[in-house]
Amino acid sequence: MFLAAKSKYAILFGLSGLLIILTLLLPLAWGGKSKIVVGFSQMEYNNPWRIAETNSIKAEAQKRGYELKYTDAKGQVSKQILDVQFLVNQNIHYLILAPREYQGLAPALQIAKKAKIPVILIDRDAAGKPGEDYITLIASDFVWEGETAASWLAKATGYSARIVELTGTEGSSVARDRSAGFRNRIRSFPGMKIIASQNGDFARFTGQKAMESIIQTKGREITAVFAHNDEMAIGAIQALKAAGMIPGKDVVLVSIDGEQDALKAIIAGELGATVECDPRFGPKVFDVIEKHRRGEKIPVKIVNKDRFFDITNAKYFIEEAY
Ligand code: GYE
Numbered sequence: 001m002f003l004a005a006k007s008k009y010a011i012l013f014g015l016s017g018l019l020i021i022l023t024l025l026l027p028l029a030w031g032g033k034s035k036i037v038v039g040f041s042q043m044e045y046n047n048p049w050r051i052a053e054t055n056s057i058k059a060e061a062q063k064r065g066y067e068l069k070y071t072d073a074k075g076q077v078s079k080q081i082l083d084v085q086f087l088v089n090q091n092i093h094y095l096i097l098a099p100r101e102y103q104g105l106a107p108a109l110q111i112a113k114k115a116k117i118p119v120i121l122i123d124r125d126a127a128g129k130p131g132e133d134y135i136t137l138i139a140s141d142f143v144w145e146g147e148t149a150a151s152w153l154a155k156a157t158g159y160s161a162r163i164v165e166l167t168g169t170e171g172s173s174v175a176r177d178r179s180a181g182f183r184n185r186i187r188s189f190p191g192m193k194i195i196a197s198q199n200g201d202f203a204r205f206t207g208q209k210a211m212e213s214i215i216q217t218k219g220r221e222i223t224a225v226f227a228h229n230d231e232m233a234i235g236a237i238q239a240l241k242a243a244g245m246i247p248g249k250d251v252v253l254v255s256i257d258g259e260q261d262a263l264k265a266i267i268a269g270e271l272g273a274t275v276e277c278d279p280r281f282g283p284k285v286f287d288v289i290e291k292h293r294r295g296e297k298i299p300v301k302i303v304n305k306d307r308f309f310d311i312t313n314a315k316y317f318i319e320e321a322y
Contacts, residue, residue, distance in 0.1 A: 036094070037067045038289065039087030039117075041108070043100035043124075044075040046203060047231045048259045052322035053123065053279040057096065060282030066289075077104040084108035088115045094289050095119045097134070099126035101171040109133040120288055122281045125173035130300035135292060138284050138302040142174050145275045146181025148308060149226055149254045152273045153192070156252050160191030161224035164214050166200040166207050166236060168228035175202075178228045178256060195221060200232040207232025211239035220245070227255040230262035230274055237270050248272065258309055260321035266314040273310035279322065 040057055044050055054070070061068035069090050073080035077100050087095060088111055095112050097119055099105050105126040110133075112119045119134040128134055153161065165182070168175035179197075186192035196214045200207030207227060215222065222245075227233035233255035237247045245251055247270040255262060258276035265271035284302065291298055309317055 035067070036289075036293075037069060037090065037092045038094045038096060039069045039071070039084075039090065039092035040096040041071050041073065041080055041083045041087060041098065043073045043080055043098050045072045046075070047229075048261065048322055049229065049231070049257050049277075049279045052259075053098065053281055055322075056280040056282035057285060058282075060286045064286050064290075066286070073100060075100065077101050080105065081108045081111075085111050088112060088117060092117060094292075096122055096285055097126070098122050099124045099173075100169065101126075102173045102176070103127055103171060118292060120285055122285055123174075123279070136288060136298050136300050136302055138281060138288065138304065139173075140277045140304045140306050142177030142277075143181035143184075145256050145277060145306065146178040146183075147185040148181075148275045149178075149256060149273070150182045150185035150192075152275075152308075152310070153224055153226060153252065153254045154186065154189050156254075156272055157192070157224055159189045161252070162193055162195045162218075162221050163224040163226055164211065164218070164222050164236075165194050165197040166210055166225065166227040166232040167197060168200070168202040168232075170199050170201075175228055182226055194226075200227070200235065202229050202231060204231040204235040206235070208235030208239045211236040212242070215239060215243045215245075219243075220250075222251055225251060225253040225255075227253065229277075230255045230257040230259045230271075233271055233274075234261055234265060237265060258307070258317070258321060260318060263309060263314040263318045263321050266309060266311055267318070269311075273308065275308055276306040278304050278306055 042054055069087055071083035073083050095117050109128045121134050121137040123139055125137055196218055198210040200210040225236050227236055233253050240247045240251055253271050254273050256275045256277050258274050262271055262274045288298055
């Protein structure tokens with residue numbers, strides 16, 4: 001009887017001891033999860049696409065309980081290298097890098113490698129060894145985007161057009177690949193000719209200025225525009241209107257991205273079509289981080305599936321667009 005009561009006390013003490021230990025450990029375990037710090041080096045923050053990309057990553061980090069440290073390189077590779085150094089100094093566990101240009105970011109990748117911080121490249125490529133200098137590149141298929149834009153334009157112009165190409169940031173993998181895809185595809189249509197190609201740096205105003213100067217020399221010769229992104233296409237529309245040309249009639253335009261203003265321009269009959277390039281990387285990039293944390297194998301390239309918008313479907317996507 002006495003012994004039984006004694007062992008009862010022992011069990012009770014044992015249990016409450018265990019409880020105390022558990023309550024002490026629980027917040028530690030919880031804190032351990034929320035303490036994963038992810039750095040995101042964005043390369044510029046000057047258009048709806050970039051804003052949508054940044055917002056998607058910030059929202060997903062918050063949703064999954066990660067701490068996010070963010071930098072904006074303001075369109076300069078040299079600043080992006082300093083930003084990566086800054087983020088590494090902040091004791092991040094992972095680095096998400098949206099490279100501005102293909103060349104020039106090797107020092108940034110080296111800084112992360114030396115600090116043993118896994119890097120995930122998003123949206124644009126950067127020179128480096130996949131699987132060694134970075135875990136993976138998550139991006140759209142830019143060659144496909146260029147080809148798709150070319151196919152649409154060829155059909156829309158009856159396989160005969162004098163095209164102005166407004167290119168994206170010089171030295172970026174995306175401008176290189178969109179150009180290559182477009183040029184490869186029009187090669188099979190002898191009536192499709194690029195009569196001018198100028199850099200608009202993926203920006204609306206720069207695109208507008210580039211278009212204005214081309215209009216000065218080529219004028220009414222121009223019958224089509226291929227812009228590497230929607231922002232430049234919208235800039236080109238403004239330049240055409242100012243010069244008394246009717247976008248959608250005198251000049252057929254096609255671009256890439258799928259932002260809300262572009263869908264509106266399609267509905268207004270000014271932009272012909274836009275090939276989607278989805279900026280919402282948040283869920284994909286945090287899936288990669290979580291797979292990596294679980295020790296799972298990750299492919300060195302993850303290709304986004306994109307859609308295509310023209311007058312047949314623009315109004316259905318206007319709400320979800322950014
Ligand atoms: O198309 C453009 C942006 O890198 C895929 O960059 C991205 C491109 C996008 O500024 O609008």
